[in-house]
Amino acid sequence: MTIKFQPLLAVSLLCAGLATAVPAISLADVYVIANSSATVSAGDIKDIFLGEKQLSGSTKLVPVDNSAAQAEFLTKVLQLDSAKYDSLWTKKSFRDGVNPPAVKASDADVINAVKASPGGVGYITSAPPAGVTVVKKF
Amino acid sequence: MNCLNWTQWPRHGRSAALATLLALGLSAGAAHADITSGLPIHGFLDTYYGYTNEVNDPRGDSGFHLGTLDLYLNPQITDRVRSLAEFVVEFDDWYGNGQSAVDVERLQIGYQLTDGLTIWMGRFHTPYGWWNTAYHHGAEIQPSVLRPQFIAFEDHGGILPAHTDGLWASGHQDMGSLGRVTYDLYMGNGSRTLVDDGISSGPKYAGQLDMNNGGDDNWQTAVGFRAGYEFRGGPLDSLWVGLHGLREEVVTYDPALASNPISDSYNGGIAASLVQMLGGFAHWTPGNWEWMGEYYGFNNHAYVHPGVESPVGHTSSAWYAQGSYTFRGQYSPYARYEKTSFSQQDDYFYYMQGGQSYSRSLIGLRYDINPQTAVKIDGGHTNATTNGGQSYNEAHFQLAVRF
Numbered sequence: 158m159t160i161k162f163q164p165l166l167a168v169s170l171l172c173a174g175l176a177t178a179v180p181a182i183s184l185a186d187v188y189v190i191a192n193s194s195a196t197v198s199a200g201d202i203k204d205i206f207l208g209e210k211q212l213s214g215s216t217k218l219v220p221v222d223n224s225a226a227q228a229e230f231l232t233k234v235l236q237l238d239s240a241k242y243d244s245l246w247t248k249k250s251f252r253d254g255v256n257p258p259a260v261k262a263s264d265a266d267v268i269n270a271v272k273a274s275p276g277g278v279g280y281i282t283s284a285p286p287a288g289v290t291v292v293k294k295f
Numbered sequence: 296m297n298c299l300n301w302t303q304w305p306r307h308g309r310s311a312a313l314a315t316l317l318a319l320g321l322s323a324g325a326a327h328a329d330i331t332s333g334l335p336i337h338g339f340l341d342t343y344y345g346y347t348n349e350v351n352d353p354r355g356d357s358g359f360h361l362g363t364l365d366l367y368l369n370p371q372i373t374d375r376v377r378s379l380a381e382f383v384v385e386f387d388d389w390y391g392n393g394q395s396a397v398d399v400e401r402l403q404i405g406y407q408l409t410d411g412l413t414i415w416m417g418r419f420h421t422p423y424g425w426w427n428t429a430y431h432h433g434a435e436i437q438p439s440v441l442r443p444q445f446i447a448f449e450d451h452g453g454i455l456p457a458h459t460d461g462l463w464a465s466g467h468q469d470m471g472s473l474g475r476v477t478y479d480l481y482m483g484n485g486s487r488t489l490v491d492d493g494i495s496s497g498p499k500y501a502g503q504l505d506m507n508n509g510g511d512d513n514w515q516t517a518v519g520f521r522a523g524y525e526f527r528g529g530p531l532d533s534l535w536v537g538l539h540g541l542r543e544e545v546v547t548y549d550p551a552l553a554s555n556p557i558s559d560s561y562n563g564g565i566a567a568s569l570v571q572m573l574g575g576f577a578h579w580t581p582g583n584w585e586w587m588g589e590y591y592g593f594n595n596h597a598y599v600h601p602g603v604e605s606p607v608g609h610t611s612s613a614w615y616a617q618g619s620y621t622f623r624g625q626y627s628p629y630a631r632y633e634k635t636s637f638s639q640q641d642d643y644f645y646y647m648q649g650g651q652s653y654s655r656s657l658i659g660l661r662y663d664i665n666p667q668t669a670v671k672i673d674g675g676h677t678n679a680t681t682n683g684g685q686s687y688n689e690a691h692f693q694l695a696v697r698f
Contacts, residue, residue: 210410247433254378256335
């Protein structure tokens with residue numbers, strides 16, 4: 158039996174395939190991690206990454222962004238898009254003299270930064286290593 | 296704003312300033328850089344076209360204008376000590392001669408005691424109302440082309456000090472999930488005004504409020520506060536509402552007069568006023584709406600003799616309300632109404648450049664080309680005929696960016 162190529166059928170099948178594939182695309186898990194000496198609760202995460210909370214006891218909190226996972230973090234954790242996030246930080250920086258989080262390029266860079274600073278707080282999409290505290294998994 | 300006249304700088308001074316600004320500008324791309332690898336620089340830039348049919352155009356509003364180049368940086372000195380420095384390059388087109396000038400807008404050093412309290416010292420944006428600390432020279436984040444007239448900068452006819460040189464305690468106290476109380480308390484050099492004599496002060500500074508950055512002229516400290524409540528969650532989420540107040544003695548000087556009744560006490564002043572302002576403000580962003588408004592009530596007293604206030608107060612008021620709605624995330628039509636009623640029996644307003652009563656209706660449209668670039672166009676009608684002023688129309692088109 159030979160099967161003739163039918164463009165209309167092929168396009169239909171392709172569209173159907175894409176349509177069914179879309180729900181399968183989900184955002185990766187996001188782990189918010191902190192230095193093991195910092196006391197951070199899940200309820201503090203939004204305030205920390207928007208500059209509203211800068212201290213944990215006597216420890217200066219040092220949030221770090223992760224360019225490789227920022228889209229997932231903003232969507233799942235802060236419920237913001239990147240434009241709104243940048244806009245909020247522009248205003249916060251201008252009004253209150255607070256600098257936005259430094260941006261790291263990868264999970265590994267974030268983990269190193271969080272381990273290196275007593276107030277380090279970051280987020281990653283890979284399984285958290287030993288030596289950091291998982292604040293919350295989203 | 297006590298601008299430094301660019302042409303009065305020595306040549307090497309101008310070169311040094313330009314080199315500094317250039318260096319700051321070259322670093323501007325590091326807005327989110329690692330704090331260990333450099334100093335983040337941020338900034339705003341705007342330019343606009345204005346038209347008015349006001350007779351003689353006394354503010355020089357018609358034509359193309361270079362707006363401002365605003366550069367600011369927030370050096371984090373230690374975990375608790377941080378600073379904020381802001382420089383503005385602008386043109387003195389309002390009552391000026393069109394020369395460029397460099398302003399040190401803010402120069403403040405702060406110590407953060409807790410998340411809820413930071414003590415600042417230096418020159419800062421005076422914390423009253425919403426607009427002055429929220430937007431100031433940040434044209435791109437400002438919803439309209441220009442500020443409400445009565446809270447304009449000191450050298451643009453504003454009737455309050457937009458800047459203060461002194462001490463400022465600022466913070467907030469969380470109230471659980473309901474919201475938080477915000478508070479600002481400040482003290483600094485009291486302001487003064489200069490009357491034009493055509494020689495000593497020159498028309499550029501006639502009637503401008505001078506916030507005495509170089510030291511207080513009369514040793515009378517200005518004190519003020521802003522206290523509010525910011526709702527978080529619920530139907531009033533994002534609403535910030537509060538009260539503000541300011542009290543200071545303001546002396547008016549006329550260098551042309553050799554003698555006057557209070558010269559002994561006020562070092563050559565021809566008038567002195569106890570300025571007492573109390574008012575309120577609100578800002579709210581429900582959904583795609585943005586609402587804001589500010590009210591300022593004055594009960595000022597003249598000094599009839601050194602240290603003796605007149606029992607008769609002069610009451611004045613000023614307010615504005617503005618609303619806008621954002622469509623498709625980019626189009627934001629807006630409307631604003633401003634109204635002032637300034638007593639001309641009050642020396643404070645009588646001698647002040649912007650001390651004439653007026654009302655203004657304004658409509659406009661803001662279009663965000665991208666998150667860093669905005670185009671704004673607006674048109675308004677101003678009626679300032681109460682004290683012999685004019686009634687006129689004006690329009691503006693502005694291009695503003697942030698980086």
